[in-house]
Amino acid sequence: MINLNLQKKLDSENGMMNLDIKMTIEKGSFTTLYGDSGAGKTSVLRMFAGLMQPEKGSILIDDAILFSSEKNINLKSQKRNIGFLFQDHALFPNMTVRENLLYALDKGQNEKIVNELIALIELKELQNKKPENLSGGQKQRVALARTLVRQPKILLLDEPFSALDFKMRLKLQDYVLKIHKQYKLTTILVSHSISEIVKMADQIFILENGSIKENGKPIDIFSNKKVSGKFQFTGEVINIKKEGFLNIITVLIEKNFVKIIAEDSDLVDISIGDFVNVASKAFNPIIQKIR
Numbered sequence: 432m433i434n435l436n437l438q439k440k441l442d443s444e445n446g447m448m449n450l451d452i453k454m455t456i457e458k459g460s461f462t463t464l465y466g467d468s469g470a471g472k473t474s475v476l477r478m479f480a481g482l483m484q485p486e487k488g489s490i491l492i493d494d495a496i497l498f499s500s501e502k503n504i505n506l507k508s509q510k511r512n513i514g515f516l517f518q519d520h521a522l523f524p525n526m527t528v529r530e531n532l533l534y535a536l537d538k539g540q541n542e543k544i545v546n547e548l549i550a551l552i553e554l555k556e557l558q559n560k561k562p563e564n565l566s567g568g569q570k571q572r573v574a575l576a577r578t579l580v581r582q583p584k585i586l587l588l589d590e591p592f593s594a595l596d597f598k599m600r601l602k603l604q605d606y607v608l609k610i611h612k613q614y615k616l617t618t619i620l621v622s623h624s625i626s627e628i629v630k631m632a633d634q635i636f637i638l639e640n641g642s643i644k645e646n647g648k649p650i651d652i653f654s655n656k657k658v659s660g661k662f663q664f665t666g667e668v669i670n671i672k673k674e675g676f677l678n679i680i681t682v683l684i685e686k687n688f689v690k691i692i693a694e695d696s697d698l699v700d701i702s703i704g705d706f707v708n709v710a711s712k713a714f715n716p717i718i719q720k721i722r
């Protein structure tokens with residue numbers, strides 16, 4: 432079990448903000464942090480990784496103490512065995528993909544892991560290219576692989592997909608899920624995308640002004656309990672197109688685009704980028720064997 436108890440005063444846009452977070456995370460789980468800009472999500476990850484020091488509190492992984500203000504313990508970042516991937520993780524421009532990965536190896540560490548990651552994240556075709564010849568998504572895949580070279584047991588992801596287009600984002604999500612399972616990682620992801628959170632995470636913590644406002648399973652938190660549809664999915668509005676008196680709303684639900692017809696009155700406070708529930712009461716779905 433991982434226990435985070437973090438207290439720190441932060442300089443927010445509206446003056447001082449007291450960050451006071453207590454989180455319990457099961458090992459092997461996939462957790463997301465969600466909340467407004469400035470709520471303290473990145474600070475939580477930075478404190479866990481040893482890149483920012485809490486004023487008070489503790490960080491425990493089972494019996495191991497990574498940080499304790501009471502016991503005056505503060506393990507250095509390099510000793511915490513935590514992988515950290517940001518939105519924009521700069522690669523060394525003068526090195527090839529493979530060299531970037533080799534460079535991340537610890538002294539005396541076997542190169543085997545580099546080959547394993549190249550295979551797992553499908554970088555074989557790219558391994559001799561320099562970063563300048565890669566797309567944004569490819570660079571982020573390499574950055575993800577590099578984060579994993581030292582075989583961390585904990586992976587912290589701070590909006591790693593937000594600069595990517597949709598297709599790339601979905602692909603990267605799949606790689607992260609594959610890695611999370613294969614290496615039995617405990618993963619914490621900061622994300623603003625509800626569909627991403629529902630797809631990937633076992634639990635979510637919603638942060639507001641440095642505190643936890645809600646916590647639970649993503650689908651329970653996001654599904655509007657007032658709607659009693661037979662089927663209910665959460666998705667992101669991608670497009671709204673007016674056709675005569677009606678509107679066609681395209682919603683991304685997991686990997687599928689679903690088109691929904693709506694009247695103007697249904698659209699009062701819905702715009703592109705919103706997260707919505709899509710529910711249906713009276714239809715008989717078709718079932719087909721696919722495997």
Ligand SMILES: Nc1ncnc2c1ncn2[C@@H]1O[C@H](COP(=O)(O)OP(=O)(O)OP(=O)(O)O)[C@@H](O)[C@H]1O
Pocket residue numbers: 440441442443444448466467468469470471472473474475483
């Ligand atoms: N080292 C620091 N010392 C004091 N205050 C800080 C420090 N680092 C960040 N802050 C402030 O703490 C607040 C929370 O920042 P943080 O980056 O954790 O928020 P966030 O929820 O990740 O936001 P976003 O979604 O925009 O990335 C911000 O107002 C920021 O200015």
